[in-house]
Amino acid sequence: MDIKENKELVLGLYKKMLLCRKFEENVQYYFSLGMIHGTTHLSIGEEGTAAGTCSALEETDQIFVTHRGHSDVICKGIDINKMMAEIFAKETGICHGKGGSMHIADLEKGIMGANGIVGGGIPLSLGNAFANKHFKNNKVTVCFFGDGATNEGAFHESMNLASVWNLPIIFVCVNNTYGMSTHISKVMKITDIEKRGEAYGIPSVSVDGNDCLKVYETVKKAREYVASGKGPILVVENTYRISGHSKSDGNLYRTKDEINEWKERCPIRFLKSKIIESKVATKEDLKLLDDEASQIIDDAVEFALKSPLPNVADIYNGLYSE
Numbered sequence: 001m002d003i004k005e006n007k008e009l010v011l012g013l014y015k016k017m018l019l020c021r022k023f024e025e026n027v028q029y030y031f032s033l034g035m036i037h038g039t040t041h042l043s044i045g046e047e048g049t050a051a052g053t054c055s056a057l058e059e060t061d062q063i064f065v066t067h068r069g070h071s072d073v074i075c076k077g078i079d080i081n082k083m084m085a086e087i088f089a090k091e092t093g094i095c096h097g098k099g100g101s102m103h104i105a106d107l108e109k110g111i112m113g114a115n116g117i118v119g120g121g122i123p124l125s126l127g128n129a130f131a132n133k134h135f136k137n138n139k140v141t142v143c144f145f146g147d148g149a150t151n152e153g154a155f156h157e158s159m160n161l162a163s164v165w166n167l168p169i170i171f172v173c174v175n176n177t178y179g180m181s182t183h184i185s186k187v188m189k190i191t192d193i194e195k196r197g198e199a200y201g202i203p204s205v206s207v208d209g210n211d212c213l214k215v216y217e218t219v220k221k222a223r224e225y226v227a228s229g230k231g232p233i234l235v236v237e238n239t240y241r242i243s244g245h246s247k248s249d250g251n252l253y254r255t256k257d258e259i260n261e262w263k264e265r266c267p268i269r270f271l272k273s274k275i276i277e278s279k280v281a282t283k284e285d286l287k288l289l290d291d292e293a294s295q296i297i298d299d300a301v302e303f304a305l306k307s308p309l310p311n312v313a314d315i316y317n318g319l320y321s322e
């Protein structure tokens with residue numbers, strides 16, 4: 001991509017990644033203070049996949065995310081104040097504080113829900129894509145899942161059906177190299193996950209997930225292909241989870257050197273150096289974007305902290321459809 005010709009887009013991607021990183025650093029901080037309950041799964045280090053993928057979609061497209069979906073929904077345009085309040089279990093949260101970190105949804109924004117069951121979102125996204133095809137509404141479904149999820153039966157059944165039914169869906173495998181404490185090479189003989197898509201006759205590509213611009217270009221092309229009615233595509237975005245798996249992770253299964261090596265390849269730093277090299281913006285310009293992102297997240301924290309807890313009397317509201 002010519003960075004100079006796409007200045008607005010590139011700076012927008014950079015700011016989205018900053019928002020994701022700062023959002024999660026705050027979640028981690030308030031979690032450590034015991035002010036956020038339950039558990040959280042952070043995607044620090046994986047922001048290039050979220051920003052690149054979601055920015056390549058149309059507003060009406062729909063995404064299904066995983067237990068590690070904060071960054072994806074931020075990049076799809078969720079109200080950040082309401083999302084922060086949701087994680088703090090407040091009444092003003094996007095799901096009135098009943099969903100928490102692992103169950104964020106906003107149907108109006110095409111955020112169809114997160115899922116704590118590994119691979120659980122894949123068959124759901126298939127049904128969504130089937131409905132969109134039936135109603136001919138031109139919406140593309142994007143289903144995010146991890147490398148570990150591709151070992152689930154639901155993944156294989158869904159790939160097969162999506163392929164034979166030519167469904168308008170982009171499968172996005174965020175391969176962050178580990179499933180909990182297990183390196184992918186310990187659970188797969190063939191670690192090129194795109195080959196799993198090819199086995200079902202689905203065009204499949206892999207891309208450096210830490211290069212946000214490459215992710216954007218790849219998903220943009222994938223969207224054109226899928227929207228033209230040719231059927232599904234699998235995009236494997238290879239990246240690394242710098243943060244621990246969840247709240248409790250002693251990192252005993254990997255070395256500090258390995259983590260540090262990937263920190264050097266941080267998607268935010270990578271794009272920053274490209275922007276500066278191409279002279280599209282100066283360090284000072286980027287500092288302003290950084291300050292803007294910090295302010296947005298600080299405001300979200302303040303909104304969440306000041307918001308009331310849900311009323312006990314409302315406990316059953318929203319559980320069942322009318």
Ligand SMILES: Cc1ncc(C[n+]2csc(CCOP(=O)(O)OP(=O)(O)O)c2C)c(N)n1
Nearest residue numbers: 068116117118146147148149176178179180
């Ligand atoms: C069906 C199911 N099995 C096991 C778990 C426990 N579990 C939670 S996250 C996780 C690892 C998933 O790895 P991956 O799909 O690669 O996603 P990542 O956590 O790396 O983003 C496991 C095994 C679960 N939630 N659901």
